[in-house]
Amino acid sequence: MDEVIVRPAREDDVDALYRLGLAAIEHSAAGHYDERQRAAWAGRRTVEGHVRMIRETTTFVAVVGGEPAGFASVALRAVGGLQAGEVDQLFVDPRYGGRGVARSLLEAAAEAAAAAGLTELVTHASWRAVPAFEALGYRRVEVETVELDGVPLTRALMRRTIGAR
Numbered sequence: 001m002d003e004v005i006v007r008p009a010r011e012d013d014v015d016a017l018y019r020l021g022l023a024a025i026e027h028s029a030a031g032h033y034d035e036r037q038r039a040a041w042a043g044r045r046t047v048e049g050h051v052r053m054i055r056e057t058t059t060f061v062a063v064v065g066g067e068p069a070g071f072a073s074v075a076l077r078a079v080g081g082l083q084a085g086e087v088d089q090l091f092v093d094p095r096y097g098g099r100g101v102a103r104s105l106l107e108a109a110a111e112a113a114a115a116a117g118l119t120e121l122v123t124h125a126s127w128r129a130v131p132a133f134e135a136l137g138y139r140r141v142e143v144e145t146v147e148l149d150g151v152p153l154t155r156a157l158m159r160r161t162i163g164a165r
């Protein structure tokens with residue numbers, strides 16, 4: 001497999017990241033959430049939301065063979081409804097699952113957070129993403145249930161201590 005290269009997201013990545021997120025919800029999350037749950041989750045995603053994510057958080061794109069293979073965002077300061085140190089997005093193109101893309105993205109997010117002086121990361125991980133977060137030292141704190149357009153969706157609140165530089 002080609003090398004995974006992580007770089008900062010740019011606004012011209014928006015359409016590709018939007019499509020990638022939808023594909024990950026539809027295909028990768030299928031073993032963890034039913035069709036109704038995936039539709040409610042996907043229905044919350046918008047191109048405008050991805051623009052806001054890139055502008056307001058530190059967002060990384062993993063590139064494999066010249067194309068986006070995944071992305072992750074971390075808030076280095078409180079912004080919108082996010083707290084400082086919150087990993088808000090982690091999506092991997094289903095074609096690149098299991099190849100280290102999530103690990104590379106989460107390591108980049110942790111390095112950026114540590115460089116910003118943060119000592120803890122937090123996320124609300126889908127069941128599909130929990131193993132990737134656990135592999136990098138996140139621990140499950142509790143199971144959460146959120147409602148998306150009246151459809152309940154469970155996920156895990158997770159935390160990880162990091163070293164500030």
